[in-house]
Amino acid sequence: MDKAVSYNRVSAIFFLVVGVFFFIYARSVEIGAWNEPGPGFLPFWGGLVLAAMSGSLLLRTFWGKLPSITHSFFPRSDSWKRVVATFAALIAYNFLLTPLGFTITTFLFVGFLVRFIFPQTWTRTLIVAVLSALAARLLFINFLETQLPKGFLGF
Amino acid sequence: MDILSHIALGAQTLFTPTNFLFCFLGVLMGTLVGVLPGLGPTAAIALLLPNTFHVTPVTAIIMLAGIYYGAMYGGSTTSILVNIPGEAASVITCLDGYQMARKGRAGPALGIAAFGSFIAGTISVLGLMLVAPPLAKFALAFGPPEYFSLMLMGIVVLIYLAAGSILKALMMAVFGLLLGTIGMDAISGTQRLTFGVLELADGIGLIPAIMGLFGVAEVISNVEEEMKREIITAKVKNLLPNLQDWKDSFWPIIRGSVLGFFIGILPGPAPVISAFSSYAIEKKLSRYPEKFGTGVIQGVAGPEAANNAATGGAFIPLFTLGIPANSVIAILLGAFMIHGIQPGPMLISKYPDLFWGTIMSMYLGNIMLLILNLPLIGLWVKVLKVPYPILFPLILLFCLVGVFSLNYSNVEVALMIGFGIFGYLARKFQFEMAPLVLAIVIGPMMENNLRLSLVISQGDAWIFIQKPISAVFIFISLALLISPFLPWVGKRRQKLQEKVEGENV
Amino acid sequence: MRKRQFTWLFFGFLFLFSTAPAGAQDFPKGPINYMNPFNPGGEVDIAARAMQPYLEKNLGVPFVINYLPGAGGALCWSKLSAAKPDGYNIGGFSIPHIILQPMFMKDVTFKTDDFVIFSIVEYTPIGLGVKKDFKVNTFREFIDYCKANPGKVSCGGVGKFTGHHFATLQFMKLAGVKVNYVTFTGTSQVQTALLGGHIDASFANSTLLTTSKDQIKVLAIGSPKRMVQLPEIPTFEELGYKMYPRIARGAMGPKTIPKDIQKRLEKAFLETTSKPEFIAKMEQVGFVPQVMGIEDSHKYLDMEVKEHVKLAQEFDLKKQ
Numbered sequence: 004m005d006k007a008v009s010y011n012r013v014s015a016i017f018f019l020v021v022g023v024f025f026f027i028y029a030r031s032v033e034i035g036a037w038n039e040p041g042p043g044f045l046p047f048w049g050g051l052v053l054a055a056m057s058g059s060l061l062l063r064t065f066w067g068k069l070p071s072i073t074h075s076f077f078p079r080s081d082s083w084k085r086v087v088a089t090f091a092a093l094i095a096y097n098f099l100l101t102p103l104g105f106t107i108t109t110f111l112f113v114g115f116l117v118r119f120i121f122p123q124t125w126t127r128t129l130i131v132a133v134l135s136a137l138a139a140r141l142l143f144i145n146f147l148e149t150q151l152p153k154g155f156l157g158f
Numbered sequence: 159m160d161i162l163s164h165i166a167l168g169a170q171t172l173f174t175p176t177n178f179l180f181c182f183l184g185v186l187m188g189t190l191v192g193v194l195p196g197l198g199p200t201a202a203i204a205l206l207l208p209n210t211f212h213v214t215p216v217t218a219i220i221m222l223a224g225i226y227y228g229a230m231y232g233g234s235t236t237s238i239l240v241n242i243p244g245e246a247a248s249v250i251t252c253l254d255g256y257q258m259a260r261k262g263r264a265g266p267a268l269g270i271a272a273f274g275s276f277i278a279g280t281i282s283v284l285g286l287m288l289v290a291p292p293l294a295k296f297a298l299a300f301g302p303p304e305y306f307s308l309m310l311m312g313i314v315v316l317i318y319l320a321a322g323s324i325l326k327a328l329m330m331a332v333f334g335l336l337l338g339t340i341g342m343d344a345i346s347g348t349q350r351l352t353f354g355v356l357e358l359a360d361g362i363g364l365i366p367a368i369m370g371l372f373g374v375a376e377v378i379s380n381v382e383e384e385m386k387r388e389i390i391t392a393k394v395k396n397l398l399p400n401l402q403d404w405k406d407s408f409w410p411i412i413r414g415s416v417l418g419f420f421i422g423i424l425p426g427p428a429p430v431i432s433a434f435s436s437y438a439i440e441k442k443l444s445r446y447p448e449k450f451g452t453g454v455i456q457g458v459a460g461p462e463a464a465n466n467a468a469t470g471g472a473f474i475p476l477f478t479l480g481i482p483a484n485s486v487i488a489i490l491l492g493a494f495m496i497h498g499i500q501p502g503p504m505l506i507s508k509y510p511d512l513f514w515g516t517i518m519s520m521y522l523g524n525i526m527l528l529i530l531n532l533p534l535i536g537l538w539v540k541v542l543k544v545p546y547p548i549l550f551p552l553i554l555l556f557c558l559v560g561v562f563s564l565n566y567s568n569v570e571v572a573l574m575i576g577f578g579i580f581g582y583l584a585r586k587f588q589f590e591m592a593p594l595v596l597a598i599v600i601g602p603m604m605e606n607n608l609r610l611s612l613v614i615s616q617g618d619a620w621i622f623i624q625k626p627i628s629a630v631f632i633f634i635s636l637a638l639l640i641s642p643f644l645p646w647v648g649k650r651r652q653k654l655q656e657k658v659e660g661e662n663v
Numbered sequence: 664m665r666k667r668q669f670t671w672l673f674f675g676f677l678f679l680f681s682t683a684p685a686g687a688q689d690f691p692k693g694p695i696n697y698m699n700p701f702n703p704g705g706e707v708d709i710a711a712r713a714m715q716p717y718l719e720k721n722l723g724v725p726f727v728i729n730y731l732p733g734a735g736g737a738l739c740w741s742k743l744s745a746a747k748p749d750g751y752n753i754g755g756f757s758i759p760h761i762i763l764q765p766m767f768m769k770d771v772t773f774k775t776d777d778f779v780i781f782s783i784v785e786y787t788p789i790g791l792g793v794k795k796d797f798k799v800n801t802f803r804e805f806i807d808y809c810k811a812n813p814g815k816v817s818c819g820g821v822g823k824f825t826g827h828h829f830a831t832l833q834f835m836k837l838a839g840v841k842v843n844y845v846t847f848t849g850t851s852q853v854q855t856a857l858l859g860g861h862i863d864a865s866f867a868n869s870t871l872l873t874t875s876k877d878q879i880k881v882l883a884i885g886s887p888k889r890m891v892q893l894p895e896i897p898t899f900e901e902l903g904y905k906m907y908p909r910i911a912r913g914a915m916g917p918k919t920i921p922k923d924i925q926k927r928l929e930k931a932f933l934e935t936t937s938k939p940e941f942i943a944k945m946e947q948v949g950f951v952p953q954v955m956g957i958e959d960s961h962k963y964l965d966m967e968v969k970e971h972v973k974l975a976q977e978f979d980l981k982k983q
Contacts, residue, residue, distance in 0.1 A: 014587040018329055025336050032348055038617025040609045042343040042350055046336060053332045060325060082382045089381055089554075090579065093374070096558055097571045112558075113551045120381060121547035131548050135555065143559055151563070301861025342735075349769060360733040425855060479858065480874055482851050488702060495709050495948050501874060565731065606848065613845050614817045614862060 012064040019057035025050030085120050092116055105144065105151035110136035164287075168514030172522060177217050181519050184221035185526045188228020192244045193235050215497035216512050220519040222493060226486050227279060227469050227520070230429065231527050234271045234462055238264060239538055240553055242373040246364055246599050247429035247465040249592060250437045252372060254450065254457030261453050264542060266399040268535045270407050270455055271462040272528055273399070278415035278463035279524040282470025285419045287517055297423045297475050302610035303621050305426065307631035309604035312431055314635045315438045316593045327593045330584075334597025337362055339605065357569040366561050366570045367598055370577025371584075371591045373557040377550050378582045398535075399455070407459035410440050414463030421464075422471020425483040429465035430599055434592075436464035470520065477505055477513055690750055690924050694725040697914070698754035700739035702732045705850070706870060706950075707755040707912055710784050713944055717935040722927075735822050737764050737771050744773035746917055750924035753781070753916040758964060760910075762971050763824040767980060775968065779918040779925055780960040782932035785950040786911035787868040789830045790884035790896065792875070794860045802882045802902050805864070809840035818842040819853045819862040824980075829971070830866040830885065830908035832978045837904050868910065869893070873949030885909055892949050911953075911967075913960065929956050 025046045035041025092115055099108045114132035117123050123131075144151055172178070233244020238255035251271065258267040285293075300308075316331050317324055340351045341361030352358040399407070417439070418432035440460040441450045450457050472483040480501025482488035494501050499509060506513045541549075561574045581591060615621035623629045695718075701707050711728050718726045731739040731754075739754055740761060746752035756778070765774050791802065799805045809816050820827030823846055831844050845862055847853045854871055856862045858878050872881045873892045884896050885908040899906045914932055916925075935941060937954045945952040955963065 010587050014589065018333065021333065021336070025339075028351065032350060036617065037619065038612060038615075040612050042339075042348045044609065045605045046339050046350070049332055049336045049339070053329060053336065056325060056329050056332065060329070085381050086378055086582070089378055090575065093554065093558070093575050093578070094572075097568050097575065100562065100568070100571075109555060113555065116551035116554070117548055120550075123547060127548075131551075135552060139555060139559065143563070151559070298855065298859035301856055301859050303861075357733070357738070360738070425851070475855075479855075479878075481855055481858075488705070488851065489708075492705070492708050492712065500948060565733075610845055610847070613843060616815065616843065 008064045011060060015057045015061040015064065017057075019054055019061065022050045022052070022054030022057055026054060088119060089116065101152045104153050106136050106140050109139050164510070164514050165518070167511060168516075168518035172220070172515055172518040177220050177515070177519070178522075180217050180221035181224050181522055182526055184224025185228040185523050185530065188225035188230075189232040189527065189530060190228075191225070192229035192232020215494070215499055215509075216515045218493055218497065219490060219512060219516050222490055223473075223516055223519060224523045224526075226490075227275075227466065227523055228527060230466055230469050231272070231275050231531065234275075234458075235268065235531075235538060238267045238271065238458070239542060240373075241376045242553070242557065243368050246368065246427065246595070247433050247468075249368065249372070249430075249595050250433040250461040251458055253437070253592060254452070254454050257451070257453030258455065258458065259542070263453065264538070265535055266403050266455065267458050268538065269399045269532065270403060270459045272531050272535075274407065274411045274414070274459045274463040275466040276524045276528045277411050278418060278467040279470060279520060279527075281412075281415040282419045282422065282467040283517055283520045283524075286470055286473060286520075293423050293474055293478075297425065297481075298479070299627060300424055301625075302607040302614060303625045303628040304631070305424075306604060306607035306611055307622055307628040307635070308424075308431075309600050309607065311631045311635045311638070312435070312600050313597065313604070314638045315435060316596055317638070323588070326589050330589055330591070331593040331597040334594040335601040335604070337367075337594075338598050338601030341602075355569060357565070357567050361602060362573065362598060363561075363564065363570050364595075364599060365564055366574040367577050368595055369557045369561055370574040371581035371595060374554065374574060374578030375581025375585065375591075377553055378578060379585060380546065381550060398532075403455050406455050410436070410456045410460035411463040413439060414460040415467040418464035418467030419471045422468030422483070423474050425475055425481060426603060427599055428468040428472055428483060430596070432464035432468040433461040434596060436460040473516070476501070477516075480505065690927055691722050691724045693751065694727050695722065695750070696752050697726060697728050698739050698743055698752070699728055699730045700732060700736035700755055700757075702730065702849075706787065706868065706910075707757065709948070710912055710945070710950070711755060713941060714784065714932070714935050717938060717941065718931055721931040721934055735764070735825070736760050737768060737773075740764070740778075741772040743915075744777035744917055748917040748919040748921075750916065750920050750928060753914055753928065755912060756780070756915050757826070758783075758911040758967050759826055759829065759971050760824075762964075762968050763829070763975075766971075766975065767824045775964075777918060778915040779920060779957065780913060780915040780964060781925065781928045781957060782936060783911050783913040783953050783955040783960045783963060784932065784936050785913070785945055785952045786909045787870050787950055788884050788886035788890065789826055789866050789908040789910065790869060790872050790893075791834075791864060791882045792857060792867050792872050792879045793864040793882060794857055794862070795879055796860060797863055797880065799882075800880065802897070802899075805882055806838045806840060809838070809842055813841045814843055816842045816864060817845050817862040819845045819847055819856055819865040820867070821847055821850055821853060826908055826910040827866050829974060829978075830906070833906050833908060833974060834866065834904075836977060837906060866908065868949070869951070870949035872896075886951065890951065891946060911963065913953075913955070925957060932956075 027050075029043035029047035029050060032043040032046075033041030034043040034047050092112060096108055096112045099111070103111075110132050113135045114128055117131050118125070118128040172181070229244070230247065233248040234251045234255065236242045236244050237248040237251040238259050241252050241256040243249045243252055255267045255271070258264065313331055313335075317327060338361065341358055342349050342352070414432070414436040417436055418429075421432040421435065422428040437450075437457060437460060440456045441447045444450065444454075444456060446454075472487055475481040475483050476487050476491060480491065482491045491501055499505070499512070557574065558571060561571050562568070564570060584591065584594075611621055612619070621628075622632055697711060699705075699707055699711060708728070715726050715728065731742060733739065736757060740756070743752065743754045761773075761778070762775050764771050791805070793799065793805065799808050818831055820831055822828065828844065828846075831842065835841060842864070845856075847856065850868065850871055853862075853865050853867060854875060857865050857867070858875060869884065869886075869890060869892070872879075872884070876893065881893060881896050883899050883902055884890055884893055885899055885906060887898065887900065887907060889896065889898055889901075914928075916928070920928075933954060933956055936952060942952045
């Protein structure tokens, strides 16, 4: 299937679902009257409009003309691994920040990404990770006095 | 002449060693804070406020004001260099500024942003000096119906920002409006789609959304494309704008300044609205609108001027009515009250040294910003030369810390990552980010004012036309909405669209 | 052998004592974190900032003000009720917000009696202000106008289930009229709307009424006696309406804080709020400063709870 058609179709369906979701959700909170619009007022109309627009986009994938798309979804065969790894690192950072503390988590985060996404040598990795963790700590905790978590080791 | 004696008074107040020092400190701190994504001027001011107790109110205000516009400028630096807006107003600067950087023109982009901001700041201070009180009355004339119509016009203007498909841009905008409904509804107190998570009660944070959609998504896209080298793909040529750049940017800066100043008077997210209105205007007036989004200097000069001018305009309601235009000014207002200064219409006459001293400090602050930042441009460009494999974890780190330090909330970091995933996918499906972000900013205000207007008018929707100012905005919105469909305009737009899409692919 | 056993015992005792809870003599050892439930520049912030230098001197440690705005204060208070009760985590509050929110808002995880109030520092009586060109000049005329135009007069206030909302409801009940309550999200919004004439009236804080008194008409005030800052303005009581709406603010912490630490904090606040310069500063911008310790504050709180439970039943409000 032509890429333009499939991409637009998928995204149109996504937004259609979103629009319908808000439209239905609006019924469960008060839509209100014209003289006292309730919390459901905007979700109702907004959802409706979004659904309508997505519907129209969807229809265009069947009958209309769409600008062509030549780029593939994943440019290189193994690039998805890097994408997933980076997202995983971000999520891990969020979870580890409080238990391990800012300095250690930062060190691990930078180290992991430098080493495993576009592999650098271990020496480089270590230097960059240590420097960044320390510099970040100095900047945020000592200078700006932001209250970043200390972790179970206490620093 | 009266004005001259006032300037003299202001200068006299300003040029004491203490005030001078504090002005510099404020500007410096502000720039630093503005460059660090996520930490806004509010944080910096709140941090430094206690230190101002030991100095006179004039000194305090001078420093705090310095932080404010320092932060505004700093925000554009990251927008241009790494496509991460420092705050909402800098989102527009990302559009063309970042593209300029990728073409090796980071220097001129930063330079024109600096000069443009300086010129705009100067113009807005002039405006403040000359027309403060009458303008204040103008600001008061804006009530809920006027605000709603203004915001509506803003949403419609968003269409003109779209480099690609209008329909898709509109879909993102409506999606943004819907996302803006998440949270506790201010008017009725009902929780909408918060799923019991108290952090969501205030709605989707703007910073997590921006950092996710622009910062994280951009980095991940680059990681995917195996960008092993530096961000800059072309050789870095000049560090400063050349003559042609100046010629191109002159009128955008002037227009942006005037526009920003007037919009800035209105309480609300003035810098954001000014910035993208300026972008839309420049795009409309330009001879090659299809080039906007690929790195045209007008797309940086105009909006940057506009958002800086808006910060100047924002002081007007503060000094004339004692009404804060945004949260930063609200802190300044609080500072006034703590120092025993009662805000209100009498402020200028009762405390002339405060008012004029602050105005002169704005001039000085702008000059300091320029002097401070121009040499730094060379430094910033060097930062871009750091190999991407090492740079990108640091960029991500800044995003993470920036978002976390807002409210010390893991929920918001998770939101940012979620937006990052969404932004990454949206790019692939060729949807644009800017309309979404701007809708999230404007959406809640627009909805609020819509409902307030309907409550005040007791259901009478004609209120939007009955009030003159509101009617003007509605009319402009309609005109903008209809024009793409008019035969001759529509054809031209379609031609442009095809050209753009041809180029993009 | 004996010596060794003795040594272990000795160190054992030392260890026990070192982990014992700190007494009031050691408190405070480090900075105190004050959580502001609203945005910088607001009434809570102004009071906190005004107190800050005195408190720091009194306690000998930094008094750090952090902002945790959200959900009209509910976010901060939810966090505060679960905070470590060591005296280093305290925060500001507004009465009646902390009473009404647990009553009416879902997803709120704190209860009114989760806290110990060290001191009520000030309150702002709520009064009636109308826009400048509104065709009434006294409170009576206002009521007559409302009677003649039921549901047409727009009356602004900040939030639902707040002091302003309840003041409006109370007014409607006592005067037997119906006005249109318009919910805004912040004081400055109400101010702009009122000054610009976009709403007709507002039951607003005394601070707003004092600051803007030349640009609006203030018709009545909810304090028991006339306010120093607004000497010509009659009280609701004088006009025959027994309503005393107001918002009280101060400092509180989780109620499980050890009693002697509570006392220490109370002392610091009382000594601050009784200073004449502090009182003068607060009065100048429209506050009514108070000097109330733990006992008085809780008496006030209980009184307000009873009052609001009664009002809530009268108004027949539902949980959101």
